[in-house]
Amino acid sequence: MNWEDNVRKVVPYTPGEQPKDKVIKLNTNENPYPPAPKVRDILNNFDISDMRKYPPPDADVLVNAIAERYNVKPERIFVGVGSDDVISMAFMTFFNSEKPILFPDITYSFYDVWADVYRIPYQTKPLTADFRINPDDYKCENGGIIFPNPNAPTGVLESVDMIEDIVKSNPDSVVMIDEAYIDFGGKSCLELTEKYENLLVIQTFSKSRSMAGMRIGFATGNEKLIKYMNDVKFSVNSYTMNILTQICGAEAVKDEKYFTDTVNKIINTRERSKIKLKELGFEFPDSMSNFIFARPLKKPAQYVFEELKKRKIFVRYWNKPIIKDYLRITVGTDEEMNTLFDALEAILNG
Numbered sequence: 001m002n003w004e005d006n007v008r009k010v011v012p013y014t015p016g017e018q019p020k021d022k023v024i025k026l027n028t029n030e031n032p033y034p035p036a037p038k039v040r041d042i043l044n045n046f047d048i049s050d051m052r053k054y055p056p057p058d059a060d061v062l063v064n065a066i067a068e069r070y071n072v073k074p075e076r077i078f079v080g081v082g083s084d085d086v087i088s089m090a091f092m093t094f095f096n097s098e099k100p101i102l103f104p105d106i107t108y109s110f111y112d113v114w115a116d117v118y119r120i121p122y123q124t125k126p127l128t129a130d131f132r133i134n135p136d137d138y139k140c141e142n143g144g145i146i147f148p149n150p151n152a153p154t155g156v157l158e159s160v161d162m163i164e165d166i167v168k169s170n171p172d173s174v175v176m177i178d179e180a181y182i183d184f185g186g187k188s189c190l191e192l193t194e195k196y197e198n199l200l201v202i203q204t205f206s207k208s209r210s211m212a213g214m215r216i217g218f219a220t221g222n223e224k225l226i227k228y229m230n231d232v233k234f235s236v237n238s239y240t241m242n243i244l245t246q247i248c249g250a251e252a253v254k255d256e257k258y259f260t261d262t263v264n265k266i267i268n269t270r271e272r273s274k275i276k277l278k279e280l281g282f283e284f285p286d287s288m289s290n291f292i293f294a295r296p297l298k299k300p301a302q303y304v305f306e307e308l309k310k311r312k313i314f315v316r317y318w319n320k321p322i323i324k325d326y327l328r329i330t331v332g333t334d335e336e337m338n339t340l341f342d343a344l345e346a347i348l349n350g
């Protein structure tokens, strides 16, 4: 009975909790505001007999809407079922070297899981003491590079110039920049994809467009990169994205005003939260995302995490080296943040 010898054994990614009862949920960086109002109309008017048919495998309505919004040719857009799907496909497509791929030691904890499941060797590069990426760490031989900008869970933004430096220094590997949080005040390096054929920029509708439940992510890159990704995708499953998601996503991306208003509300709440958290005795790297990675100085982070949970306020905590003194707090509505601050006041100073 040795069949288990040949199982692809993996340690899966642990997502943030999705509690069933009503809580203040600041643990998975979801957007507290609803998606663009047009999405409601699409759902109301959808002809359910369209569900009989397979969805368009190339998701052309969505691809074209994204291409128009970002002013690139549709041939330079790949869409997937969340950016997790896009990144997973990109790993499978581009990271096939014997040399290790590189990513920071403190980063999105799905990267090492994908590397393991696809048997891709990897090496992590330590962030500096203030959670910055040192570009020189990424100028050695490698099989590929990936990191988020702003980084997760730190919220620290790196410059487009620094990213260009890394891309330029690595003409023999594909560099992926995971821009899940770029809309909250950062500058995208999407334009660099015109200039460098080894750069893939990945974004998602889950955070800034309030559609985590619909599962939409996309990658922008040179036409050759996108073609290679589609070849792999159509060799695994052609019909990944359902029809409703395709049309809702296309409508959502067209509503620029709603998008800007929502993002600005979150940025304002974030900036206000930074002031408040400082007053409460937290220390944190400056965040350009929709979360703040903050260290309570008066009580241990794990204690604060558990006390918040008792009060039905969920934030994210990792009992891991380097980051075990921090909490990752998603920026919610002003009202949710006020409830959080009152609870923190009681826990830390009560």
Ligand SMILES: *Cc1c(COP(=O)(O)O)cnc(C)c1O
Pocket: 029, 081, 082, 083, 084, 085, 108, 148, 152, 178, 180, 203, 204, 205, 206, 212, 215, 216, 217
């Ligand atoms: C949220 C997140 C993603 C994945 O988002 P999807 O919901 O799969 O689009 C990817 N990268 C980072 C760094 C994230 O925080």
